[in-house]
Amino acid sequence: MGQPSTKSHSASNPFFGFLGPTKDAKTASSLQAHLVAMTGELFGTFMFLFLAYCGHTMILEQSPRNRTRPQRHEFCLDLRGLLLLPVQIMASMAAAGVVSAIIPGSIKTVQTSLTPTMSVAQGVFLEMFLTAFFIINILMLAAEKSKDTFLAPIGIGLTLFICEIAGVYYTGASLNPARSFGPCVAGRNFQHYHWIYWIGPLLGALIAAGYYHFVKFFNYEEANRGQDSSGGDFGGNQRGFREDEG
Structure with a gap:
């Protein structure tokens, strides 16, 4: 007699258990x-930029005095980084295209651009x-x-916010080619x-x-022995703890 099926068709399983994972999680390639x-x-880039482009367009549409001057609103080092960059670019183009089709106003208004007082060289270095800071x-x-790693999203979000404040007026504070590329494609306009x-x-990423x-x-964690650590790669911290305890 065959063994009874152990499949569960509850909502907590992917596709209600009718389609199992391609491989066991331990042997996934x-x-x-x-x-x-x-x-x-x-998905993440599309949703983030979709909301950003919609919000930016709405601000311009609701502020007649700003319509005559475009405003400016508004980060994969290994193999995966090379794979994620084109994905971000595609998501950016898709988000800009969808916003252009369903939201009144020109998608060109959400392009990142230099303020008239900024030179191209200044723009490169500010970006x-x-x-790099981000x-x-x-x-x-x-x-x-x-x-404290679980709090990283808060710190990263605040860092992005600060970077936007510092650069949005001067360059649009793109900080990511995908942010700038999508609206240029959808609007058929490249500065x-x-x-x-x-x-x-790119230069900023290399510096960072x-x-x-x-x-x-140079084992930066040794500069402040005893600092909070998960104990993962911080062998120096663990030695520091033992020394303090001894």
């Missing part, structure tokens, strides 16, 4: 993990420094693990300096990654 990450990035905070708050929204964030590896190489 790296390709499957990359595909899941890509779909998550696609570079803002992106990414180093992501790396130190999320990539580095501690007992002659659009490249700064690629080069600036370089500094991150620099402090990791």
